[in-house]
Amino acid sequence: MKLSTRARYGSRALLDIALQSSDEPVQLKEIAQREDISLQYLEHLVTPLISAGIIRSQRGAKGGVMLARPASEIKLSEIVNILEGTIDPVECIEHPDVCERSHSCVTRDIWDEVKKAMDAVLENITLQNLVERYMKKEKPEPVMYYI
Amino acid sequence: MKLSTRARYGSRALLDIALQSSDEPVQLKEIAQREDISLQYLEHLVTPLISAGIIRSQRGAKGGVMLARPASEIKLSEIVNILEGTIDPVECIEHPDVCERSHSCVTRDIWDEVKKAMDAVLENITLQNLVERYMKKEKPEPVMYYI
DNA sequence: TATAAAGTATACTAAAATAGTAGACAATAT
């Protein structure tokens, strides 16, 4: 029941891009270095994200990638879905035919509830939220101490 | 992000046992047949469930397995945990040391929230609940039709 | 317009996890 590196690395890469947010594209090489992901593997993650319209790329010298939409409009559920495929904990949620029991299977119902619980979390978190969380961790609000 | 067959088969096997609930042990061979799981594979699932005190077994002729506790005291979270290992979607939840970023990683925080959402579902469903859901599906309450 | 610096695409390989099988062994009801 583990997420693969694809979703993990991919989310980190996207957060990285969001944090560099300027008008200039961010080079894959830089992302790879900062995030400790091999450039070649990162490319595998970037391609589907481009196809899905999460990021866009500029080829050639001074090229790189950038968010295709505002960070506030990129939901984590979308990212995970693109990189991980469906989050369904069991095949029979999406394709009931794989098991003749599906229609009457109560355990299947449970896995569906589990999926929905996960979805609910991921649907409500955007890249922008991640950026804010990051900022908060990096620069915590000064705390007042009362003596 | 798939559950393995272990948790799926295991839950079904336990529900099967709960449904046969009598004082007599249920034979593994029967469970295997009803649930379409090879006997040998089922044995792999049964062993850890016995160790964990979910079921107990009687060896020898007329032997089999039975619930070691009332179905209402067996939570799905426990079953999944035994058969699947932790449900953590990423290694770094349980073992932050696997990644030097853990302490400052905001994506990790998200995966932790996802885990908690899943846990919340599985903690609240017992084998007894599954039995009741099953009964409901099999013998739906008669519905009044108003003309 | 040549060229270096990027991203793109496809194919391959290694490693790990998952799923499943086989067979000898141990306990027990009858």
Added chain:
DNA sequence: ATATTGTCTACTATTTTAGTATACTTTATA
């Protein structure tokens, strides 16, 4: 005594995941 049933350990096959390699395309800019 013995047939029936669970137990244990070892092995194997398959699939998925992770990662590497290499040739190719695009483009800024000198």
